[in-house]
Amino acid sequence: NQVHTLIAKFSQKLANFLYPYVEVRFMEYIGDYSRTNEAFTSIELYLTSKSTNQAKKLQGEYVKKSLVLKMDESQEFHDVFEGIKVVWCLKTIVSNTNRVTFYPADDKRYYLLTFHRKDRDFVARTYLNHVMEEGKNIGLSKRQRKLYTNCTGDSDKRGKWSHVIFEHPSSFETIAMDSRKKKEIIDDLVTFSKAKEFYAKIGKPWKRGYLLYGPPGTGKSSLVAAIANFLKYDIYDIELTNVKTNAELRKLLIGITSKSVVVIEDIDCSLDLTGQRKTDSVNEKEKEEKKDVVAASLQAASGEGENKNKMSNVTLSGLLNFIDGIWSASTGERLIIFTTNYVEKLDQALIRRGRMDMHIELSYCGFDGFKMLAKNYLSIESHPLFDTVRCLLEETNVTPADVAENLMPKVANEDVETSLKRLIQALRTSKEEAEMKDKKEDGTNGEEEAEDAKEKEA
Numbered sequence: 445n446q447v448h449t450l451i452a453k454f455s456q457k458l459a460n461f462l463y464p465y466v467e468v469r470f471m472e473y474i475g476d477y478s479r480t481n482e483a484f485t486s487i488e489l490y491l492t493s494k495s496t497n498q499a500k501k502l503q504g505e506y507v508k509k510s511l512v513l514k515m516d517e518s519q520e521f522h523d524v525f526e527g528i529k530v531v532w533c534l535k536t537i538v539s540n541t542n543r544v545t546f547y548p549a550d551d552k553r554y555y556l557l558t559f560h561r562k563d564r565d566f567v568a569r570t571y572l573n574h575v576m577e578e579g580k581n582i583g584l585s586k587r588q589r590k591l592y593t594n595c596t597g598d599s600d601k602r603g604k605w606s607h608v609i610f611e612h613p614s615s616f617e618t619i620a621m622d623s624r625k626k627k628e629i630i631d632d633l634v635t636f637s638k639a640k641e642f643y644a645k646i647g648k649p650w651k652r653g654y655l656l657y658g659p660p661g662t663g664k665s666s667l668v669a670a671i672a673n674f675l676k677y678d679i680y681d682i683e684l685t686n687v688k689t690n691a692e693l694r695k696l697l698i699g700i701t702s703k704s705v706v707v708i709e710d711i712d713c714s715l716d717l718t719g720q721r722k723t724d725s726v727n728e729k730e731k732e733e734k735k736d737v738v739a740a741s742l743q744a745a746s747g748e749g750e751n752k753n754k755m756s757n758v759t760l761s762g763l764l765n766f767i768d769g770i771w772s773a774s775t776g777e778r779l780i781i782f783t784t785n786y787v788e789k790l791d792q793a794l795i796r797r798g799r800m801d802m803h804i805e806l807s808y809c810g811f812d813g814f815k816m817l818a819k820n821y822l823s824i825e826s827h828p829l830f831d832t833v834r835c836l837l838e839e840t841n842v843t844p845a846d847v848a849e850n851l852m853p854k855v856a857n858e859d860v861e862t863s864l865k866r867l868i869q870a871l872r873t874s875k876e877e878a879e880m881k882d883k884k885e886d887g888t889n890g891e892e893e894a895e896d897a898k899e900k901e902a
């Protein structure tokens with residue numbers, strides 16, 4: 445036994461001397477095919493992004509409508525990070541069983557990482573974290589994003605989300621708005637998305653609130669989609685009128701994942717938020733409890749009764765808790781956006797800075813916005829008719845939606861001038877209508893004044 449131990453010790457030393465490398469395996473599945481190893485997925489994404497220029501043998505795959513080239517099996521990839529060299533290789537353990545399984549093959553794939561033993565600490569602490577982080581980021585940027593909405597109907601579906609693939613084409617390049625305002629929003633989004641450490645340092649959940657307000661057709665919904673596309677986030681579009689209680693709203697909140705934009709459109713129509721919050725917190729609590737009880741009994745009642753009750757019982761304080769109560773910190777990186785046509789109707793508590801950090805007004809179409817739309821719709825940046833359009837835009841209030849509608853070619857191969865003339869005609873009509881309305885109002889005011897004078901005389 446002593447001789448055996450000595451030989452084993454010696455041979456281990458000899459092996460270390462002759463082969464001073466450490467090897468780490470990252471299997472594709474953990475357990476018996478039950479769970480995908482997230483480390484394997486991150487490594488694959490990291491290596492796919494780096495190795496295609498280096499590897500001589502690649503595999504081509506069609507993933508989500510685009511061709512992806514991956515490192516082929518047994519190909520080595522030499523990576524250098526902060527002066528440390530490592531080698532990656534994709535290998536397979538071929539199964540020799542004849543078992544029939546649900547899986548295409550019983551072979552087990554794994555990535556083998558090889559590095560010098562003197563770099564062990566650096567690789568374990570720094571390099572592998574870097575690979576995981578990079579891989580995750582690549583995965584997030586490539587994933588198919590989703591548009592969620594809260595389920596309606598059966599009580600067991602309440603408080604849950606259903607989704608479709610989010611494919612809205614809106615972007616900051618297509619949104620017509622003042623260029624300075626646009627830059628301000630983009631800068632704010634970039635700062636927010638990189639501020640993980642900052643939020644941790646100041647002890648606040650990593651989230652930000654935007655309030656978008658302005659007349660209908662000025663691009664509020666388009667801007668929400670552009671923001672989600674820019675940040676590559678999912679969208680959670682909450683239909684508040686379908687949420688019956690504060691408890692249901694909280695349940696929805698818990699189901700929201702990180703890297704998401706939570707939107708409540710036309711918030712002024714969804715809830716009765718016109719009343720000021722009571723300062724007496726006891727009264728507020730009592731009111732809320734009563735509402736919760738009523739809503740719960742309505743839910744428990746027949747489906748017919750439930751359908752009849754279209755009003756949401758979510759209270760203002762329920763919504764405030766949703767935005768920044770204790771539960772709101774559990775969902776990670778998140779943007780909350782409210783849109784409204786009537787900002788003056790909203791309770792100040794709901795939109796105060798700190799809750800809705802940025803207030804963005806989307807207004808009628810200016811010349812800057814028009815030029816953007818002309819570039820998108822007609823592919824032109826200037827035209828002799830632009831001056832006429834500029835003058836008319838200064839004198840009328842038309843929304844970007846109206847301008848876009850008129851610039852849209854009505855027949856195939858319609859020339860630019862026809863579209864611009866149609867827009868000019870529409871702007872003139874709108875100007876005339878506005879003037880007529882003003883005159884009419886002046887006339888009514890005059891009549892009222894005359895009546896007042898008569899009354900006084902009498």
Ligand SMILES: Nc1ncnc2c1ncn2[C@@H]1O[C@H](COP(=O)(O)OP(=O)(O)OP(=O)(O)O)[C@@H](O)[C@H]1O
Pocket residue numbers: 618619620621659660661662663664665666667785843844845846848
């Ligand atoms: N600022 C804009 N830039 C580019 N397109 C716009 C803009 N505003 C409106 N549009 C066009 O008008 C259509 C309607 O706009 P959108 O739904 O974004 O407006 P909205 O302000 O959300 O309206 P509402 O308040 O009625 O929901 C969009 O499909 C888009 O084509």
